[in-house]
Amino acid sequence: MRSFKESGTKILCWSDIDGRLNPLGLALPALLLIVWHLVTVDGNIPGYLLPRPMEIGKVALDFALGNWQLTPYSGTMLDHSLASISRVFSGFGFAAAAGLPLGFLTGRITAVKRTIDPTIHLFRTIPGIGWLPVAMVWFGVGERTTLFLIALAAFFPIYVNSAQGAASVPPQLIWAGRMLGANKISLFTTIIIPASAPAVVAGLRLGMGLSWAYLVLGELTGVAQGLGAVMMDARMLGHVDMIIVAMVCIAIWGRVTDLVLTTMFKLYQPRAGGAVS
Amino acid sequence: MKNGTGHYLLIDGVSKTFPGQIGRERLKVLDEINLYADEGEIIGIVGPSGCGKSTLLNIIAGFVPPDRGRVIFCGKHVQKPSPERAVVFQTAVLFPWLTVWDNISYGLKRRGEKNIARLVKRYIQIVGLDSFEYYYPDQLSGGMQQRVALARVLVLNPRLLLMDEPFASLDALSRLTMSSFYLTSGRS
Numbered sequence A: 001m002r003s004f005k006e007s008g009t010k011i012l013c014w015s016d017i018d019g020r021l022n023p024l025g026l027a028l029p030a031l032l033l034i035v036w037h038l039v040t041v042d043g044n045i046p047g048y049l050l051p052r053p054m055e056i057g058k059v060a061l062d063f064a065l066g067n068w069q070l071t072p073y074s075g076t077m078l079d080h081s082l083a084s085i086s087r088v089f090s091g092f093g094f095a096a097a098a099g100l101p102l103g104f105l106t107g108r109i110t111a112v113k114r115t116i117d118p119t120i121h122l123f124r125t126i127p128g129i130g131w132l133p134v135a136m137v138w139f140g141v142g143e144r145t146t147l148f149l150i151a152l153a154a155f156f157p158i159y160v161n162s163a164q165g166a167a168s169v170p171p172q173l174i175w176a177g178r179m180l181g182a183n184k185i186s187l188f189t190t191i192i193i194p195a196s197a198p199a200v201v202a203g204l205r206l207g208m209g210l211s212w213a214y215l216v217l218g219e220l221t222g223v224a225q226g227l228g229a230v231m232m233d234a235r236m237l238g239h240v241d242m243i244i245v246a247m248v249c250i251a252i253w254g255r256v257t258d259l260v261l262t263t264m265f266k267l268y269q270p271r272a273g274g275a276v277s
Numbered sequence B: 001m002k003n004g005t006g007h008y009l010l011i012d013g014v015s016k017t018f019p020g021q022i023g024r025e026r027l028k029v030l031d032e033i034n035l036y037a038d039e040g041e042i043i044g045i046v047g048p049s050g051c052g053k054s055t056l057l058n059i060i061a062g063f064v065p066p067d068r069g070r071v072i073f074c075g076k077h078v079q080k081p082s083p084e085r086a087v088v089f090q091t092a093v094l095f096p097w098l099t100v101w102d103n104i105s106y107g108l109k110r111r112g113e114k115n116i117a118r119l120v121k122r123y124i125q126i127v128g129l130d131s132f133e134y135y136y137p138d139q140l141s142g143g144m145q146q147r148v149a150l151a152r153v154l155v156l157n158p159r160l161l162l163m164d165e166p167f168a169s170l171d172a173l174s175r176l177t178m179s180s181f182y183l184t185s186g187r188s
């Protein structure tokens, strides 16, 4: 029975954790901005290496709204962001679609673990960036190489953490479930999945972080649209300000996608959600 | 309820060993245990810590198989857990991601019960946890957790109640009429 009271607890937990702003967390960014401003304002560091924060802010606003035509990228933030986000979600989606089921199978079934785990870990030792040359041979530059790199890089943490989480469900919880009448399927959906959820979410978050990293790598090989493409393009046009603005965009979108994951988890498991930040 | 073995619950020559420390021989925990219980009986198993009370309970519950011997319950060879043989663990072993209410309704949902709300409410009252329905296990004291664990199995109306060191839930239990239960409890 899902009831009013129960959802009340959920909202409470949620706002307890995220409802308050943490002033200490803002102190460091503010300090960095001040230092950045001070070292650039009197020309100690020239603008073509590191523009002033105010200028970056202006270029960023122009990138978003397109009202000043400061750079060739004026007003294109949404398009480039959407291109990048959709690549991240597709690549991450492939990784999760493969990593979650394989991870759970490895974690719960010894025969599956013996069969696939050693091989997967062998592939895992190849650094993701090491796949770039062969990916370019197989998929050409751009779109498909990017998706391949993201999917590959994000797969491993998702797989490893799901397997670890599924394997470390306390046996007594499984006994309790079976004793209370759970069959194989409900045991999986009502005990094993929720009990391994914290580890699974940790894997998804690591995978999402890597997705953004490999997005940039893939997009640098050459795509028409995307924040990585903007960075590469702006470098050739000598627009350091745009490179930095694109980096900031990636940081923000990376944080937003991470928050989406943690929020979904908190809604799914309000109690355990407190342990994830 | 008499049957071929003649007893409601029969523990027949049950032995159990566990792997010993590296280089040592296996640890003999249960050696040829024979025990029977009839309908309505309450049995306490007493022994020092580490003598195997929980292990015996786990075998009766069907969680772990004995090395030798067998457990017969209501004429059937026990081979897996069942809601008929309810267990209250030594530590409560509640589902930490579920509220008190959802922990207690868990078994009823698996059974496809219709009157879940009414039953859960009643058993929450019986174990004295009204107004704690929407607490999570980690917000409860140890004794309260034990009472949730008790309610979670009693609501399924089991035929055998196996309780591992049930002191924490004893007073809740005493408020019940136990005549319909077959009770085996392990305690040190």
Ligand SMILES: Nc1ncnc2c1ncn2[C@@H]1O[C@H](COP(=O)(O)OP(=O)(O)OP(=O)(O)O)[C@@H](O)[C@H]1O
Residues within 6 Å of the ligand: B018, B019, B027, B029, B047, B048, B049, B050, B051, B052, B053, B054, B055, B056, B090, B188
């Ligand atoms: N999974 C296991 N692997 C190895 N040894 C085990 C395992 N489970 C229990 N034992 C051993 O079996 C013996 C009996 O354990 P058990 O938990 O049944 O004791 P107990 O009588 O319930 O003790 P207590 O009163 O302290 O709860 C102990 O020596 C313990 O070390």
Ligand SMILES: [Mg+2]
Residues within 6 Å of the ligand: B053, B054, B055, B090, B164
């Ligand atoms: Mg014990």
